Amino acid sequence: MMPEDGSPGLSPQDAAYKDLQRYTNADGQQIYCKYWKPTGQPRALVFVVHGAGEHCCRYDDLAQVLVGLNIFVFAHDHVGHGQSEGERMIVSDFQIYVRDGMQHVDLVRKVFPDLPMFICGHSMGGAISILMANERPAEFSGVILISPLVLPNPESATSFKVFAAKILNHLLPNLSLGCIDPNSVSRNKQEVESYATDPLVYHGGMKVCFGVQLLNATALVEKALPHFKLPLLLFHGTADKLCDIRGSQLMMDTVPSEDKTLKIYDKGFHALHKELPEVTSSVFQEVERWILQRLEATGAAPSN
Numbered sequence: 001m002m003p004e005d006g007s008p009g010l011s012p013q014d015a016a017y018k019d020l021q022r023y024t025n026a027d028g029q030q031i032y033c034k035y036w037k038p039t040g041q042p043r044a045l046v047f048v049v050h051g052a053g054e055h056c057c058r059y060d061d062l063a064q065v066l067v068g069l070n071i072f073v074f075a076h077d078h079v080g081h082g083q084s085e086g087e088r089m090i091v092s093d094f095q096i097y098v099r100d101g102m103q104h105v106d107l108v109r110k111v112f113p114d115l116p117m118f119i120c121g122h123s124m125g126g127a128i129s130i131l132m133a134n135e136r137p138a139e140f141s142g143v144i145l146i147s148p149l150v151l152p153n154p155e156s157a158t159s160f161k162v163f164a165a166k167i168l169n170h171l172l173p174n175l176s177l178g179c180i181d182p183n184s185v186s187r188n189k190q191e192v193e194s195y196a197t198d199p200l201v202y203h204g205g206m207k208v209c210f211g212v213q214l215l216n217a218t219a220l221v222e223k224a225l226p227h228f229k230l231p232l233l234l235f236h237g238t239a240d241k242l243c244d245i246r247g248s249q250l251m252m253d254t255v256p257s258e259d260k261t262l263k264i265y266d267k268g269f270h271a272l273h274k275e276l277p278e279v280t281s282s283v284f285q286e287v288e289r290w291i292l293q294r295l296e297a298t299g300a301a302p303s304n
């Protein structure tokens with residue numbers, strides 16, 4: 001039954017959207033937003049782009065580090081994820097994630113027209129970030145990628161499986177390709193536990209139709225790399241079983257950016273921002289240092 005007053009309805013967790021921070025995307029779906037605001041006048045903006053099956057509230061720790069630098073941090077849950085509308089971990093076209101990302105960037109730009117903006121993406125969110133940066137390079141001062149999805153993982157996407165997925169997509173699009181193993185997300189057992197028990201995380205299997213969209217994404221990303229010129233900070237773990245480290249190495253070798261850095265974490269798993277304390281503190285330190293250096297370079301007002 002459509003709500004009488006056309007109110008934007010309830011979130012997947014039955015919260016009233018009128019009480020949540022949100023925007024309505026081009027398909028009329030409610031997109032849950034999150035903002036981390038510094039007390040003073042912000043000196044820069046960071047857009048955080050989450051990965052497949054997870055949600056933006058998992059980025060509180062990273063956001064707090066950035067707020068400490070007087071940076072305004074913003075994020076949202078992609079359609080089909082977390083507190084946003086849409087069938088769980090399904091998207092009709094990967095470009096929808098990029099379109100919705102640009103809509104949020106434009107909304108925040110209206111409030112802070114002159115601040116340098118960085119984008120920080122993890123995993124599938126890294127692919128979205130690369131495609132956003134390629135669509136509107138002038139919008140961003142730099143891109144930070146934590147274990148980005150650039151190349152499909154060689155086990156989950158052998159050429160036979162890719163071929164099979166494309167055929168299956170027309171026959172059994174909702175067939176499950178299997179779940180993300182929580183133990184492959186991190187070596188940090190608390191983080192594995194919090195991921196595995198997080199009600200806002202999608203724990204179901206990855207559908208064939210979603211896998212095909214991810215394959216589309218990696219193809220678009222590879223085409224985008226030769227045109228990527230923005231300052232780049234890449235992180236990848238050598239023990240990452242979810243996104244192939246060779247994707248980050250390919251990006252590092254291919255992008256024409258003059259300012260590009262790849263930090264490799266030996267034995268690091270996938271979510272380096274939620275890894276063992278020494279890894280995650282190093283990642284946060286590097287992010288902080290890298291952004292501050294580039295803010296000084298652009299002459300952005302020093303933090304008071």
Ligand SMILES: O=C1CC[C@@H](CCC(=O)N2CCC(COc3ccc(F)cc3Cl)CC2)N1
Nearest residue numbers: 051052054123124149152156211214242271
């Ligand atoms: O903290 C966290 C919790 C979750 C995780 C992020 C997860 C994420 O975004 N991934 C990892 C899995 C990866 C699978 O890839 C494919 C699968 C089938 C296929 F047919 C083609 C591809 Cl490419 C896509 C990207 N990080």
